[in-house]
Structure formats: structure tokens, C-alpha cells
Amino acid sequence: MQPEWVFSKTPRGSAELEQRSLGLTFMCRRLLIMVDGKRTLGELIHDLGGSMDVLAMLEKLVANDLVAAPAGAVMRRPEGPHAIELGPKARLCELADSLLGSAAAKISAKITACGDGAEELNACVDACVRLIRLTIDETKAAEFKRQASTILAH
Amino acid sequence: MQFDLSFVISLAAIVVMVFCLLQVIKLGKTVPGGIVGKAWRQLSALVILFTVGYLVTPFFSLLPAQVINPIVSLIFLFGAIYVWITVRLIHRVISELTS
Numbered sequence: 653m654q655p656e657w658v659f660s661k662t663p664r665g666s667a668e669l670e671q672r673s674l675g676l677t678f679m680c681r682r683l684l685i686m687v688d689g690k691r692t693l694g695e696l697i698h699d700l701g702g703s704m705d706v707l708a709m710l711e712k713l714v715a716n717d718l719v720a721a722p723a724g725a726v727m728r729r730p731e732g733p734h735a736i737e738l739g740p741k742a743r744l745c746e747l748a749d750s751l752l753g754s755a756a757a758k759i760s761a762k763i764t765a766c767g768d769g770a771e772e773l774n775a776c777v778d779a780c781v782r783l784i785r786l787t788i789d790e791t792k793a794a795e796f797k798r799q800a801s802t803i804l805a806h
Numbered sequence: 807m808q809f810d811l812s813f814v815i816s817l818a819a820i821v822v823m824v825f826c827l828l829q830v831i832k833l834g835k836t837v838p839g840g841i842v843g844k845a846w847r848q849l850s851a852l853v854i855l856f857t858v859g860y861l862v863t864p865f866f867s868l869l870p871a872q873v874i875n876p877i878v879s880l881i882f883l884f885g886a887i888y889v890w891i892t893v894r895l896i897h898r899v900i901s902e903l904t905s
Contacts, residue, residue, distance in 0.1 A: 755838055782902045787840045 655694030657722045659687045663717035667768035674716065680709050687719050705738060711742050715757065741745055741766070743803050748780070750784065755788050773804055808867045814864040823860045827853050841902075845895040852888045856881065 662790035766776035
């Protein structure tokens with residue numbers, strides 16, 4: 653993710669603000685309100701008190717089709733001096749996106765929904781590997797497991 | 807073609823198998839790949855084969871015995887393969903979920 657990226661609400665995101673059907677946390681809802689197609693990612697982080705959780709929440713909102721990433725943007729680790737360091741969950745989502753392409757949505761949703769603890773993340777990765785092996789591709793499951801282990805080891 | 811009990815049973819079997827074929831095509835779109843996807847494609851091919859085989863059964867009385875016997879034997883053989891693939895798939899799914 654780059655600080656200059658601009659995210660916008662999807663029709664589903666706008667509907668969620670009215671219906672409150674997904675039970676978003678206070679912070680997630682606040683972020684969804686603030687995503688307006690004008691504020692940059694850097695501004696969102698600044699306005700929300702510089703919290704790095706913004707990235708994980710944004711990943712969750714994008715994975716649930718509530719927020720649209722900028723056109724042509726791939727949710728992957730940033731580069732350059734202004735890069736923002738992603739947490740393990742965001743990096744796992746990034747791995748799923750790069751490895752599985754269009755089939756990554758379910759996996760990303762699973763990752764963003766799991767807890768932040770090491771045990772929870774390990775259990776989540778195991779569940780994801782099983783899901784990939786059963787419904788997507790056995791070779792990609794092995795590769796996901798290998799790269800996810802590296803991410804979780806750091 | 808004889809309109810007796812076996813004809814009615816064959817007709818019922820064809821209706822059920824065509825329904826299965828439609829289900830396989832409809833549900834198959836939600837199975838992208840992996841172990842389940844691979845087995846699903848194999849089972850789909852067998853369902854197509856069964857549908858064709860079942861469609862022939864009402865015309866058995868018109869066919870010579872030397873043609874009917876191999877057809878019936880093939881249906882039995884592919885039926886056994888279908889069961890084998892299904893059992894193996896269930897075992898793999900259970901293994902994945904319990905590992």
C-alpha cells in the first residue's frame with residue numbers, strides 16, 4: 653500500500669452504513685465513513701491517530717467489498733522511503749492475492765476475520781491451507797503454507 | 807419397445823439421472839479446483855456417461871443380447887468406479903478437516 657492511494661466506498665459499503673448489517677467495529681465503521689474517494693491513505697492514517705490498525709481494517713473492508721482499492725492497485729507491500737510496514741495479517745492477505753488471484757477472496761476474508769494472536773494466526777493459516785488444498789489447488793496450498801510460515805516466523 | 811415394469815423403472819432412472827446431470831453442471835460452477843474440483847470433474851464425466859447409458863435402456867428389447875451384455879457390464883464397471891472416487895473424496899475431505 654502507498655500513502656497516496658485513494659480508496660472509495662463501494663455501493664455495498666454505502667448500504668452497510670445505512671443498514672449496519674455486518675456488525676462492524678466502531679473503528680471499522682469510522683474508517684468506512686471516512687473513506688470518501690478523496691482522502692489519501694496517509695490522510696486516513698493521520699486522521700485516525702496514526703494507527704497502523706487502519707491498514708488491517710482497510711484490508712478487511714476491501715476483502716468484504718465495502719471499500720474499493722484504487723484502480724490498478726494491488727494490495728501488496730509498499731516500496732520506497734514512504735512505505736508503510738504491513739502487519740502479518742495484511743501480508744498474508746497480500747500473499748493470498750498474489751498466489752491465488754481471483755480465488756483469494758474467501759481466503760483473505762478468513763484471514764481478516766481471525767484474531768491477531770500468534771496461535772490464532774497459525775490456526776487460521778492451517779485452515780486456509782486446507783481450504784486451498786480442497787477447493788483451489790494442491791500445489792498452491794503447499795506454496796501458501798511455505799510462504800505463510802516465513803511470514804509468521806518474523 | 808416393451809411398455810412394462812422395467813420400462814417404467816428405466817424411465818424413472820433416466821429422469822433421476824438427467825436431474826443429477828443438471829445438478830452436476832449447476833453445482834460444478836462453484837467448485838473451482840483442488841482435490842474436490844478434480845474429483846468433481848471425474849464424477850461429472852461419469853454422470854454424463856451414465857446419462858447416455860441410461861438413455862439406451864428403454865431400447866434394450868430392440869438390441870441383440872451380445873450388444874446389451876457389454877453395455878450393462880460397462881454401466882456396472884463405471885458405477886463401481888464412481889463409488890470408488892466418491893469414497894476416496896469423502897476420505898480426503900475428512901482427512902483434511904481432521905488433520
